């Protein structure tokens with residue numbers, strides 16, 4: 609009964625709702641922007657297509673087991689805006705363990721080898737408690753009524769003084785819309801009336817969505833058995849299907865996992881087939897103990913319709929990421945195309961998402977909305 613009431617309430621509240629700003633997408637960019645806006649007198653809503661926040665940040669949690677990152681995982685010291693935000697939110701990081709050795713498999717005709725790794729002077733870091741911690745803490749700062757899940761924006765119309773956004777349930781209006789969707793997805797999944805200029809249409813349709821084609825795989829274990837064999841868990845293979853993998857145990861080193869990438873071309877085969885390929889490759893290096901995994905996790909991002917969309921032409925990694933045209937305003941100052949891929953520095957990464965949010969915040973707070 610309470611659920612029905614909440615559903616009706618939400619839908620009545622949403623009908624013809626008008627606000628200053630609509631932020632499309634509740635990933636790191638959208639949530640950081642909303643967090644920054646919280647002390648300003650600017651009414652805003654986040655419209656999110658999925659039934660969850662975080663977008664390309666997604667951590668799989670299981671009780672008393674290592675969190676597995678299905679999306680964004682690593683950051684570096686140079687990621688100063690992200691590091692600054694984590695500090696402000698009291699979220700800690702820990703160093704990614706690479707070990708002194710790695711399994712290296714250069715070609716299929718030769719066996720794999722164990723190679724020494726040089727000292728790592730620029731380590732990568734992970735977020736304690738899982739990358740999703742940042743999404744949890746940020747969303748905790750956003751008033752609940754500002755976040756609307758399960759609403760897929762399909763149309764944006766310019767009515768001179770306002771923009772309207774159509775979703776499957778309602779039409780919302782705002783003085784300004786800020787998209788944080790990957791640019792290619794924005795133009796391939798949302799209709800604009802009138803159309804955006806050809807120049808930005810072409811640019812967005814040819815902007816790579818970072819990691820959009822990737823497949824993440826992770827396995828949890830009761831013991832880090834690889835360490836007993838003097839192996840670090842780090843794997844580099846030109847043979848695959850796993851090209852790289854790392855020890856993914858938790859920050860306290862009390863629950864254990866391995867996690868890496870699977871060659872993205874395996875997106876169309878079954879999960880069972882992918883799992884069997886992963887276990888075959890790992891058992892070649894580590895022996896039968898890999899079959900004693902506690903859980904197998906994977907995420908095929910190419911099959912995620914709120915992240916990936918096919919391109920019109922062949923596209924290179926990071927193509928057009930950070931293009932200067934993304935700093936312009938569209939629809940007479942009522943539309944900003946944001947999101948990690950549009951950031952001037954570190955586009956595609958979490959750092960780019962935070963920088964995009966900060967730069968949009970600076971731009972809109974110098975404007976009368």
Ligand SMILES: Cc1cc2nc3c(=O)[nH]c(=O)nc-3n(C[C@H](O)[C@H](O)[C@H](O)COP(=O)(O)OP(=O)(O)OC[C@H]3O[C@@H](n4cnc5c(N)ncnc54)[C@H](O)[C@@H]3O)c2cc1C
Pocket residue numbers: 632633634635636637638655656657658661662663664665678679680681682683759760761762788789790793797798818819820822823824909914915946947948949956957958959960961
């Ligand atoms: C497998 C993988 C590994 C990665 N590894 C790293 C890493 O190690 N380090 C790093 O820095 N970065 C990494 N990244 C990149 C990082 O995840 C992104 O840069 C960052 O999360 C982007 O945030 P964003 O908010 O700009 O976009 P997104 O996270 O893509 O958010 C966009 C949001 O828009 C929503 N949406 C889509 N369509 C609609 C619609 N029509 N209506 C309403 N909402 C919609 C989506 O559901 C999503 O929540 C990785 C990404 C992936 C996928």
